[in-house]
Amino acid sequence: MKYKRKVPCTKEQLKEIRGFVNSSLGQHGLSDVDISAMVLAIDEVCANLIIHSHHCNPKEFIEVIINIVPHEGVEFMIVDEGVGFDINQYDEPNIDDLIRTKRKGGIGLILVKKIMDDIDFIKKNSKNTCRLYKKIDIS
Amino acid sequence: MIDIKTIKEAEVLTMNVVGDVDASSSIELDTALQAAIESKEEKILVDCTNLNYISSAGLGVFMSYIQDIKANDIKMVICGLNEKVFNVFEILGLHQLLTIKTTKEEAKSHLGEV
Secondary structure (H helix, E strand, O other): OEEEEEEEOOOOHHHHHHHHHHHHHOOOOOOHHHHHHHHHHHHHHHHHHHHHHOOOOOOOEEEEEEEEEOOOEEEEEEEEEOOOOOHHHOOOOOHHHHHHHOOOOOOHHHHHHHHOOEEEEEEEOOEEEEEEEEEOOOO | OEEEEEEEEOOEEEEEEEEEEOOOOHHHHHHHHHHHHHOOOOEEEEEOOOEEEEOHHHHHHHHHOHHHHHHOOOEEEEEOOOHHHHHHHHHOOHHHOOEEEOOHHHHHHHOOOO
8 A cells, every 4th residue: 555645845744744644554553652653753854854955945845655565564755856865874963962062953863763664765866765664563 | 733821820830732843833832941941930840731742843942951951950840741742752761851740730749839
């Protein structure tokens, strides 16, 4: 089963994306806590792209694709065009350092790495795909 | 998306946070917390009973005030987190760095108000 949603790059669309991921995963017998963790991870990646790669430009778009692999897991693909952002190249900040320096940002991608089992970044021509995979028994 | 109502009862400043705290709305939580800290409140209760969602943007706001809270000897308690929201604090270990109570009564008791 595959689900797709394309939205303009504004922060207000994050709620729309969360609703889409929540309702798509909600049809496959997962617990609320598992669903909400995956919703959070996708929200974090999309927020990062919308704010840092697209500077909240409503004329640019990101697409979220969800591919359910029964009894194995869920594959998420977040596709955009532009500079691209490879999460795997991002050095995770230390929580104690963030507290000490009173920095508000930097923890989103830590959450993504803790929630997802596999993260890949694929750049092909002008298209960037952030592929996230969560191993989970899903119907 | 988010609605924050602040009420001062006795010595406690209670902030009722309603809705979703994400990258588009965390600024409002930031403004409310900053105002409470700058006005030298000694006891802050953040009631999250009606908080549906929090992302790293919201967690980052709480984290960024941990030092100010300690430095100013402020007692801040967060309460009423639902299971999904608490799970987000737990993933990062923030439940050990912030004071979190299950109910508002427990939070008030922690602040010495019961």
